[in-house]
Each structure stands twice: as structure tokens, then as C-alpha cells.
Amino acid sequence: MRTDVVKMYKDVHTWVGIVSGLCLFIAFYAGALTMFETAVQGWASPPPNLPAAVSVEDTPKLIAATIAAHPEVAKEYEINLDVGPQAPARMTWHVDGPSGKRGDEIHFASALTPGGQLVVARQDETPVAQWIDVLHQQVGLPFDHEIAMPIMGAISLLYAIALVSGVIAFLPSLTKDLFALRIGRNLKRMWLDVHNVLGVFSLPFHVIMALTAVVFAFHDQFYDTQNAALYGGKIDAIWAEGRPKTQKHPPGAPVLTPAQMIQRIDEQAPGFRLLRIGYATNPKGQVQARLQGEDARYGMRGPTFGLATADAVSGDLIQSEYLPGHQVGWAAAVTGFFTLHFGSFGGPAVRWGYFALGLAGAFLFYSGNLLWIESRRKRMAKRNPTAVVQSRSTQVLGALTIGVALGSVAGVSATLAAAKWLPGRAEDLMAAHMWVYYAVFLSCVTWAFLRGAARAAPELLWACAAATLLVPLSSLLGVLGVVGWVHPESLIVDLTALAGVAAFALMARLTARRLAEGPTDSVWSAATPEPAVAG
């Protein structure tokens, strides 16, 4: 390997890393949490304001009673086969919200009392899991989707460059350093070893994330330019070929009940466990059953489910391109890309694996920034051996790294805990979650600048521990009946949060020790004079 090539790609790696690292930290931390979207959603969902869900066998009575009272529902409604804290009602539907935009719908659910009386209630989903997902998708940026996505795409391209350049820069010393983790007095050496070993061993994961994220950011632009350059503007006609096969039933033909549908799908796709059936009448008056289900043996197109469409009258599958285990050729390959990003294969073991890889990824970016600060210190010291003062750029980046990374961690914990406090107190829950997050996040960033990276680090780690402790604390208050509620099924969320509290507290103590004992000219020394913005 040529020295100049290694040097050049080291420079490239440094700069793309500095520009994209903090956004990627937030994306990876929030992304790791989305692995348990369903569990978090359950934890944060208020108890149902409806009688207990009827059995699958009795569901036709519920459907008939609901449609009799609200005829407009007949056109489109959903039957939930996976009743739990995150989705307590059996039958749901939605109407357009005031703005008419997607994502602004008003949701309703219905149930029967033990005596057979119909009860209908508005039932909007708690938005916190979705909010964390959006934070992940938009790499922490509080902008409109249309503005945030191209920025996310640019960050993803920088991330791809960072992966290639990082590997090239590390190649010459790969055989020497790969299995070396030198824990000792030279802390920079240790951080670099950790950064390298994490980077190399999780490289396949990172390659997948970078390339899929570029597609998620730019798929509209990709399709539009390909349509113009490759398909002569006829892409809509190509899409039309993929619509489900047409059905021909007389108007008003009776549709299969959920129990019958489960049986018919089980005959055609054994092992595909149905989670949800959406009955929808198309413009030609034919009823289709849009199926969501899971099959841990195969990759699934959605983050938590695979998809298929059936004829609601006969129960025949009329579109199985996204049905786990029934995909062939190109469809299987494309689903593979989604699946590898979502970790939606292999069940809980893979989800925990992705969770760990996501947190390791966040740590990779964090350690990258710290390495930049340390090498800058060394270079400065060489140039001016008597100086013990940090340059302004290292102070700013140090404060920014600590503030943004720990601020996003504390903010996510706080806004999750707030899910048990906000219902009934806030009009627009989505906006309230945003305010809670950004209030905590910006306070942490401000704190890091006011105190300097060194002093702020242990303090903000304690803040992360405290904010995360609010999650199980809110559940405890739910048990005592003070606030919110508690679902026994969601205990795992509280336990995981408690493990997080312990981890943050441990990190806070270790950082405080380094602060007291580390070299005084380090950006991590408490002896650092006054912080960046004060000067």
C-alpha cells in the first residue's frame, strides 16, 4: 500500500467523519431503540377505553354491529389478530383528519360489552415509538421530511465514504493491530484500537446501513431520473402490471370471516402467522384483504411484518410478492435489502443483535470524534510544546460531541418517559414529544458549551442516567396509581431502561476519574481553562 494513498484516505476519513459523525450517532442510537418498536409502543400505550376485545370467532358480530351503526366503515376497516397493550382493540378504522394529509388521520376502534352492546371510541396511537423512528430516519434534524431526507442522504453518502476510507487507512496495520486491544497508559491508542476493531468487525452491518440509507433518502429522485433516462417516462404503466389480479364477484358477495381467512391463508402459506387483516373495497366494488403477518423463518418486507393481498371472498392469495417465504427472484432480493436494514428476520435474537450493533455503531462515531480531538491535541503540542491550552476548534468539537451525543440519549429517554404523563395534558402529543426531546437535547448541548467538554461529560452522563431512570419510575408511579398506567407485558422495557441507567452511571464514574487523573493538557482534563464560548 502506498504511503500517500493511506495518508490521503486518512484525511478523507477524518473530514467526512467529523461532518457526519454526530448525525450518525443520533441515527444509530435511535435506530437501535426502534428494534423494539412494538414493545415500546405497548409500554407507552394508555389502557384501552373499551371493553376487552371479542374472540376471533365472535368478530363477525362486532363487524356487523359496527357497520350497522356506522355504514361508512364498511368500505375500509381492519381486524387486529394480535391484541396486546400496543393495539388493544379488535376492530379499527380511520377517517381523514382536518388537514386531509397522510399521518393526520383520526383513528377509531370498536368493541362489544359482555351483553353485546356496541362501544365505539376514538383511539389514536401513542406517537412516541413513531417519533423515535422519525428521529432515526431524519438523523436528529427537526425539519420537514422533504428537507431532512436529502440531508440524511448526504450524511449517508459521507458515511459510505467514511467506511471505504477508514478501511483503506487501516489496511496497512490490519494484521498487526486487528486483535490488539492495548489497554494501558496510552489512552488514545486504546480508543483507536477499539474504534478499529469495532469498525472492522461490524463493517458488513455498516455497509448495509449506508447503502440502504442512501436509497431510503433518494428513492424518489432515483425513480424519477431512471424513469426519464431508462423507461421513457412509462414507469406508471410498469407499476400497473404489479397490481393484484382482478377478481370478479357479484356486488355484495359475502366476505370470509377473520377465522375463515386465517384458515385459508394457513392452507396456502403455512407458517405465516396473521397479525392484521385490512378489508378494503376497491373502486370496482371488489373486496380485498390486505394481510400483515410474521414468519421468523424468512425475511419480512416491513419492519415488523410481511405483506400479502388476498381475495376477501374466496380467500385466494392474489398478490404474494412480499409474502415471506413465497418471494422469488427480484422480489426476494429487494426484500432482502429492506430486511437487512430493519433486522426483520430470525425473530428476537436478531433484533437484540441489531440493537447491540446499533449501539456499537453509535459508539464508533463517538470514539471517532474523540480521536480527532486527541490527535489534534498531539499535533498542537508538537507545534507549540509549552502550550497547555486547547485550541478553540478542539474545544468546540469536544463540547459539541459531548452535548449532542449525550443530549440525544437523555432526550430520547425523557420523551419516552413523557409518554405516560402527556395524555390528557397535551393537545398535540406528537408536538409535545418533540418539545420534550429538544428541550432536553438543547439544554445538554448548552450545558456542554458552558461547562466545557471535560466537566460536562460526567455531569451529562448522570443526566442520561437520571432521564433514563424516569422510564421505570413512571411505570412505578403507574403501579401506585399516581400517574399513567402499567402493563405487566411491558416490564422488559423498564428492565432494559434500568440496565441503561446502570451503564450510564458506570460511564459517569469512569469519566469523572479520568477527569481527575488524566493529562492536564487534554480536552478531558478538568484543568482545562475556560470553555469555548466564554472566550
Place this chain on the structure above:
Amino acid sequence: MARTVAVPKDQQLTSRNWFGKASAGLILGYGLALSLSGLFAWFGPGGYGGPVKVQFNMWMMSPIWALVLSFCFFFRDGLRAWLWLGGANILAFGLLFAGRAVLA
């Protein structure tokens, strides 16, 4: 044992002239992704494959674009990057449109 080798100073690569190289990688890399995915779409395995292959063709954009953008720093300067990648674009789009004309 030396793991790296040095080359004469005037042939050395540097990150200083990154802008010319990176802009070529960004813009012409996109063109290359578009034309190569087009060649794959029409003349690759399966030929024209309907609505599902159209999705796969779209996914091809990302790795090609990212690879060109990552390796464009191997050009010695911005001018060479623009000329080589421009030439590659002309070749790939030329093949695509010629092939489409023959096929039509």
C-alpha cells in the same frame, strides 16, 4: 518489514485537491449509476423484468454511486477525474441508447 511504499513526490496523491475529484465523483458518479443501472435493467439478467425488477434496478443506483464517490480520490487531480468519469459516462450512456435503438 515495511508495509507501505512511497512514490516520487510529483506522483503522490493528496487530499488537498479533493473538491475537483469529489465533485466529479458526486455528479458523474450519479450519471454512471444511472447509465449502468440502465444497462442492467435492459440487458442484464432477466432482461426487462416488470415491476419488481424495476425496484431492483433502483437499488443498483446506491452502490454504484457510493463506490464511485468513495474511490474517485484515486484520480491524481480534478481534471483527470472529470475526464475519465465523463468518458465512462459517454461510453455507458452510448451503449445504453445504442442498445435500446437496436432492440426497438
